[in-house]
Amino acid sequence: MSSGRSRLTAVALGALLLVGVTALGAAPAAADTPTVQIDGVEVTDGHVRFVLTTGHLPSDQPLTAAGVAVEANGMPVAATVTPVAATGTPVPPRAVMVVLDTSGSMGAPGIVAASAAAQSFVAGLPTDVLVGLVTFATGPALLLAPTADRAGFGAALASATSGGNTALYDAVRTAVAALDAAGLGASAQRRVVLLSDGDDTTSTTGLDEAAGLLAAGRVPADVVAFRYEGADAVALRRLADAAGGRVLAAEDAAQLSAVFAAIADTFTQRAVVEFDVPAGLAGVSVELRASVVTGTGTIRTQTPVTFSTGPAASVRPVAGTEAAAPGWQLPAVLGVIFAAVLLVALALAGKVNDGAAGRRLNLQFDRYGPARYAAPHDEPLVTPVAARDGWLDRLLGAGAGAQLVADRLDLAGMTFTVPRWRLLRLGAGLAASIALSVLFGNPLLGVPVGAALGWLVTRGYLGWRIKHRFAAFDDQLPDVLQMVAGSLQSGFSLGQAFNGVTREDNQPAAAEFARALAETRIGVTLEDALDRTAIRMDNADLRWVVMAVRIQREVGGNLAEVLLTTVETMRERARTRRQVKALSAEGKLSGYILVALPIVIGSFLFMTRRDYMRPLYGTPVGLVMLVGAGAMIGIGALWMRQLVKVEV
Numbered sequence: 001m002s003s004g005r006s007r008l009t010a011v012a013l014g015a016l017l018l019v020g021v022t023a024l025g026a027a028p029a030a031a032d033t034p035t036v037q038i039d040g041v042e043v044t045d046g047h048v049r050f051v052l053t054t055g056h057l058p059s060d061q062p063l064t065a066a067g068v069a070v071e072a073n074g075m076p077v078a079a080t081v082t083p084v085a086a087t088g089t090p091v092p093p094r095a096v097m098v099v100l101d102t103s104g105s106m107g108a109p110g111i112v113a114a115s116a117a118a119q120s121f122v123a124g125l126p127t128d129v130l131v132g133l134v135t136f137a138t139g140p141a142l143l144l145a146p147t148a149d150r151a152g153f154g155a156a157l158a159s160a161t162s163g164g165n166t167a168l169y170d171a172v173r174t175a176v177a178a179l180d181a182a183g184l185g186a187s188a189q190r191r192v193v194l195l196s197d198g199d200d201t202t203s204t205t206g207l208d209e210a211a212g213l214l215a216a217g218r219v220p221a222d223v224v225a226f227r228y229e230g231a232d233a234v235a236l237r238r239l240a241d242a243a244g245g246r247v248l249a250a251e252d253a254a255q256l257s258a259v260f261a262a263i264a265d266t267f268t269q270r271a272v273v274e275f276d277v278p279a280g281l282a283g284v285s286v287e288l289r290a291s292v293v294t295g296t297g298t299i300r301t302q303t304p305v306t307f308s309t310g311p312a313a314s315v316r317p318v319a320g321t322e323a324a325a326p327g328w329q330l331p332a333v334l335g336v337i338f339a340a341v342l343l344v345a346l347a348l349a350g351k352v353n354d355g356a357a358g359r360r361l362n363l364q365f366d367r368y369g370p371a372r373y374a375a376p377h378d379e380p381l382v383t384p385v386a387a388r389d390g391w392l393d394r395l396l397g398a399g400a401g402a403q404l405v406a407d408r409l410d411l412a413g414m415t416f417t418v419p420r421w422r423l424l425r426l427g428a429g430l431a432a433s434i435a436l437s438v439l440f441g442n443p444l445l446g447v448p449v450g451a452a453l454g455w456l457v458t459r460g461y462l463g464w465r466i467k468h469r470f471a472a473f474d475d476q477l478p479d480v481l482q483m484v485a486g487s488l489q490s491g492f493s494l495g496q497a498f499n500g501v502t503r504e505d506n507q508p509a510a511a512e513f514a515r516a517l518a519e520t521r522i523g524v525t526l527e528d529a530l531d532r533t534a535i536r537m538d539n540a541d542l543r544w545v546v547m548a549v550r551i552q553r554e555v556g557g558n559l560a561e562v563l564l565t566t567v568e569t570m571r572e573r574a575r576t577r578r579q580v581k582a583l584s585a586e587g588k589l590s591g592y593i594l595v596a597l598p599i600v601i602g603s604f605l606f607m608t609r610r611d612y613m614r615p616l617y618g619t620p621v622g623l624v625m626l627v628g629a630g631a632m633i634g635i636g637a638l639w640m641r642q643l644v645k646v647e648v
Contacts, residue, residue, distance in 0.1 A: 034054065035055035036055070036290065036299045036301045037053050038052060038302075039092045043277070047276055048275055048288075049273070049274045051084070051092055051270055052068065052271050052273050053269075053270050055265060063083060064081055065079065067292060068081045068273065068290060068293075069291040069293075070275060070288070071288075071291075072286045072287075072288055072289075073284075073287055079273050080273070080274050083270070084128070093128070093185065094189040095129065095130035095131070095132065095146040095182060095184055095189075095191070096125070096191045097134060097190075098118050098121070098122070098153075099135075099136065099171050099172065099192060099195065100114050100118060100157075100195050101135075102160050102162055104137070106162050106197055108162055110226065110227070111162045113226075114226065114256065115160060119153075121263065122154075124264040125264055127148070130147055130148055130182070131148075132153075132175070134171050134175045134178065135160050135171075137167065139170060139202070140167055140171040142178055143159065145181070146178065146179065166200055167200065167202045168196055168203060168210075172192070172194065172205070172213065172214065173205050173210060179219060180217065190217070190218070190219045191266065192214070192219055193221075194239065195223075195226055196223070196224075197225075197228060198228065199235060200235065215243050217243075221242065222263045223237075223240045223245060223247045224249075224250055224263075226250050226251075227250075228249065248262070283307060284306070285306045286304070286305055286306075287303075287304060289301070289302040300610075405418050405421060412465035412469060413465065413508055414462075425455060425458045428454035429451040431450075432449075432451070432454040432457075433446055433454070434446075434450070472507075473508050474539060474574075477539065480501050481545065481566060482567050483500065483501055484501065485560040485564045485567070486560075488563070495526055498513050498516070512536070512537060515529075516532070527550050530542065530546045531546045541566070545566060548562050548563070584644045588644050591641065591644065595640075599633070
């Protein structure tokens with residue numbers, strides 16, 4: 001039961017560690033985080049053409065073939081990248097509807113500040129973006145349908161006046177209807193910029209209906225809370241979250257201008273990307289992926305596409321864009337280098353010995369063990385290689401904890417020396433650091449987390465080996481005592497009986513009792529030697545057996561019958577323990593699955609759909625949800641552990 005509880009606890013701790021690592025490695029996303037999306041995909045006669053639209057990309061980083069990589073099902077393809085302005089070909093249109101609150105609560109100063117910010121916003125948009133205007137007070141008013149006429153927008157904006165109540169949700173309906181009426185097409189990029197200073201008061205449209213219109217039309221809404229008077233911006237957040245928008249707060253005219261400027265960056269660069277369908281993919285449905293290198297990293301987007309049949313070109317390497325190579329190559333190269341270094345290091349560590357004095361002492365003790373463990377007397381005590389590698393022993397085998405590590409390795413039945421084990425732990429930490437640095441893309445985070453993970457995994461493995469050996473000794477003890485009792489009934493002494501156990505060579509019992517017999521040959525009583533074995537193997541049953549032996553030595557009695565009775569009790573208890581373990585196995589398995597399921601699925605989505613998971617670790621609300629989920633996973637794991645824990 002203890003091993004099951006330990007594994008369940010380890011899974012719970014792993015959940016909390018995963019939450020902590022994710023929270024540390026994911027700062028809240030800034031409002032100007034670069035974005036990218038694929039629009040207007042056209043596939044004709046073996047040729048693919050689509051528009052790559054970026055947001056918040058600095059103007060000094062133009063979209064070029066050197067900074068854009070295209071893949072089809074993970075296969076890099078040679079693509080041409082041409083800015084939209086230089087193509088002269090039609091591209092999917094873009095439009096934004098500005099929705100301004102002109103209710104009485106805005107006041108004349110508020111209207112002036114909002115109008116100035118909106119005018120500056122429109123002036124900063126690319127010329128191909130169509131703009132429209134809706135104002136709302138007691139009711140909504142469509143002042144301008146989506147158009148490229150910037151002067152017309154300014155004239156419409158100048159006619160806005162303050163007064164009346166707030167028909168916020170009706171204004172959203174009007175804006176979405178205006179975008180639909182413009183007939184921009186399914187591939188158009190449409191957006192709503194909504195400014196309000198309070199909650200809705202007079203709309204006939206409900207909040208759910210307004211949010212549903214945005215979601216159904218795939219129209220993101222950037223909501224500006226200007227001197228917001230509502231008790232809570234729940235309604236504004238609902239509108240923003242409906243189709244992937246956001247809520248931005250502004251308290252004065254300066255902040256309002258900055259907020260509108262940040263929204264204008266959403267409509268930045270566009271480029272036409274073209275390539276020939278790779279050989280073997282004609283008529284195949286693939287995942288089309290585009291990556292854009294920015295000054296702060298790489299942003300990616302993907303969409304499913306079916307390649308049409310037609311002339312197909314062979315895959316050509318993309319000139320000057322080595323960054324477009326598959327992402328697994330760098331980890332693979334680093335892994336091969338690390339494996340080679342680790343193998344060499346382990347080969348050197350395996351030649352380290354304990355020195356002449358320790359080797360000689362080990363040979364002397366081996367003479368008292370089973371004959372097959374004895375080493376030849378003429379074996380050289382120090383080899384030339386061992387003499388040269390003594391520096392590694394002194395470097396990694398020294399320290400106050402060396403003896404403790406050696407004892408734990410001995411308890412685990414592992415043949416590693418202390419230097420070799422410590423070198424292996426360093427290698428595991430290095431491997432984890434490299435892997436996590438590549439995964440996170442941040443060595444400052446990957447190195448410390450990887451080092452801690454390597455240390456925990458190797459420590460956990462050593463502890464598991466020790467517990468596994470203890471459990472094996474517990475299982476073998478009844479058979480050992482049965483053999484000892486039979487030898488006693490045959491007329492052998494207790495020492496001779498245990499010597500017979502060592503000759504059977506059932507590990508780990510044979511090795512532990514051989515150690516006890518070796519101690520008796522240097523003056524330790526058999527009872528004390530067996531008591532030390534019980535303490536060493538943390539076995540309460542063997543302690544009771546030693547107590548019975550001592551009592552029999554003092555008062556007499558039939559020790560064989562006592563041992564047989566003890567064996568029967570131990571076997572009955574083991575049978576009950578196995579029955580309880582079988583009955584509780586379903587509950588344990590359910591606990592493991594319930595704890596591991598969100599971790600595994602979350603990790604998979606983080607690796608494959610990072611854009612989908614970004615709100616979870618890129619926003620304050622998402623981080624709170626993530627930490628809360630981790631805490632609930634830990635609580636659930638402890639709860640399941642208590643439910644399936646049965647003491648025998």
